[in-house]
Amino acid sequence: MPYEIVMPRLGWNTEEGTLVEWLKQDGEKINQGEMVCTIEGDKAATDVESFESGILKIPDASPKPGQTVPVGTLLGFIVAEAELETFDPNQVPVDDGSGERVEAGPAQGIGSEPVAAGAGDRIEPGREPTVSERERDGSRTTESTVPAVGTAGVATGSPREQDVPAISPRARRAAQAGGIDWRSLKGSGRSGRIVERDVLAAAGQLQKHEIEVDGADKKGAAVQGGKSDLRRVIAHRMAEAHRTTAPVTLNTEVDVTMLSSYLQDTFRPSWYDLMVRISAEALAEHPVMNATWRDGVVLNDGIHIGIAVDTSAGVIAPVIRYVPAKSLQDISDESKRLIKAARDGNLTLDQIEGGTFTLTNLGMYGIDAFTPIIHYPQCAILGLGRAASRVVVLDEASGSTGIRRIMALSLTFDHRIVDGAPAARFLQRVRELAEDPETVFGESIQM
Secondary structure: OOEEEEOOOOOOOOOEEEEEEEOOOOOOEEOOOOEEEEEEOOOOEEEEEOOOOEEEEOOOOOOOOOOEEEOOOEEEEEEOHHHHHHOOHHHOOEEOOOOOEEOOOOOOOOOOOOOOOOOOOOOOOOOOOOHHHHOOOOOOOOOOEEEOOOOOOOOOOOOOOOOOOOEOHHHHHHHHHHOOOHHHOOOOOHHHOEOHHHHHHHOOOOOOOOOOOOOOOOOOOOOOOOOHHHHHHHHHHHHHHHHHOOEEEEEEEEEOHHHHHHHHOOOOOOHHHHHHHHHHHHHHHOHHHHOEEOOOEEOOOOOOEEEOEEEOOEEEOOEEOOHHHOOHHHHHHHHHHHHHHHHHOOOOHHHHOOOOEEEEEOHHHOOOOOOOOOOOOEOEEEEEEEEEEEEEEEEOOOOEEEEEEEEEEEEEEEOOOOOHHHHHHHHHHHHHHHHOOHHHHOOOOOO
């Protein structure tokens, strides 16, 4: 029986996706495990993997590449070679992009029900399961490689040439906006993939490229350079968090003089790396702060911490998974890879979904306390301010003073999930661990 390819659900609240390109063409043979097409969700693109072998058949009425369609929309079929003579992809129900199936011919529909991305995921031996594999409930399942049960588009043009390089969706939009033939570019991304930086460099705009907005006569003008889609997603998420949550922000100060000595370790950890590990320790002791809200409080088993990264397209928070099981060097290595991937536009869905707590840092801009916005549906987000040298009283009895490095911490939490006192105790524990880092990391090499 032919195997349906439909648009999968790419996130817990995703209702639609975009077919970026077909990696195989109509009539081409596909082996199990090969990638069929590339689709794009809110903040990342992902390849759709086939779990069947056969011939790809794309109905004429399928959506075109670049078209955004609802989850569950039919993209195509994988047909066994023995069934090719009797199978007509245009004589089955197809999706017109409106979210409802329309009859393209007299035959009845075939295949399985549309399945959310990740249904049928395979866990390799020895690999820790992802959040989507452990906490799957259909609407929240995401994977960086999605099984080919989704919906979207029809191939156009000549068969795909083997020497045509891969390109990220953001780079493709930048190339279209600048009138650049990206097929001739050499990619600097992972496996030679063309990323936005390559396109901008080719246009001679790399150093001067900024987010530009049309003149004042166009209110709400689109951002140039392919950034408007992500900006729209960020705006929606921020508004949703503000409208849906009951946010409260607590501020405190922490003496990070001892903690700052770990910044000089050989692998050069960042403030993010240090505070990710410290936060994980505190979250393990205060599990309600690691919860999420999904029509009620859901306590998460794993501690997966997102780190907010400023990119040319907007802020995005890749996730460091299973933090308590990682050493400081493991966290540092992973955060460096994730930050680079975020700025190169190479993050996968699995790298940005499934976070249970988030850190954001404005300290490098000289900001002290601020009010972070919750990454809904998470319970809380911790903001890091600058670490500034300050004269402080060391002993009130003697009145002795000294110079210490002080950092402001700002915790925003959802009052629907947790009350003020438990949240304050969590922040107090973070401060205690930050001021006594040897309990977390052992002795610094600089001490």
